[in-house]
Amino acid sequence: MKKITLALSFAVLLVTLSGCGDKPKSDVVKYKYTPAQVYTETCAHCHGAKGEGIAEKKAPALTKQSVQELEMSLFDIKNGGIGGQSTATEHDVMEHNMKKLAEKGYDYDIKMMASYLHNTFYVAK
Numbered sequence: 001m002k003k004i005t006l007a008l009s010f011a012v013l014l015v016t017l018s019g020c021g022d023k024p025k026s027d028v029v030k031y032k033y034t035p036a037q038v039y040t041e042t043c044a045h046c047h048g049a050k051g052e053g054i055a056e057k058k059a060p061a062l063t064k065q066s067v068q069e070l071e072m073s074l075f076d077i078k079n080g081g082i083g084g085q086s087t088a089t090e091h092d093v094m095e096h097n098m099k100k101l102a103e104k105g106y107d108y109d110i111k112m113m114a115s116y117l118h119n120t121f122y123v124a125k
């Protein structure tokens with residue numbers, strides 16, 4: 001009888017332990033805003049509501065690039081601003097000021113942003 005009780009309480013303990021401390025461990029970063037929200041709020045005033053580019057801001061159109069090209073540009077822009085390792089010029093980095101954006105919660109996933117831009121703005125040549 002004693003053995004069974006012991007085994008039972010051990011089982012209960014196990015269940016309780018695994019149930020409680022069970023914070024999902026994953027490397028997936030949760031972003032506060034979707035790429036669409038980030039774009040509208042932080043990119044559109046330079047790149048245009050339709051990604052057409054705005055000449056006075058010297059911001060190029062984002063309507064011609066492949067997903068891969070966009071990913072590479074975004075990678076450079078982001079790493080220049082945050083990681084400090086990229087081939088982006090200081091000008092690119094300054095314009096995009098990723099550090100500030102990230103501080104304000106406007107960080108984004110490069111792949112998600114690239115496919116958002118491509119799917120939303122791409123115009124076949």
Ligand code: HEC
Pocket residue numbers: 038039042043044045046047057058059060061062065070073074089091092095096113
């Ligand atoms: C202050 C204006 C400004 C803002 C805000 C801005 N950009 Fe830019 N962006 C530029 C300029 C200027 C360039 C061109 C940099 C260069 O080539 O020197 C550029 C280049 C790019 C490029 C590379 C395009 C190419 O083909 O060379 C991408 C992609 C891009 N921006 C995405 C974004 C995204 C995404 C955001 C919002 C998170 C953003 N930009 C916000 C001004 C801006």
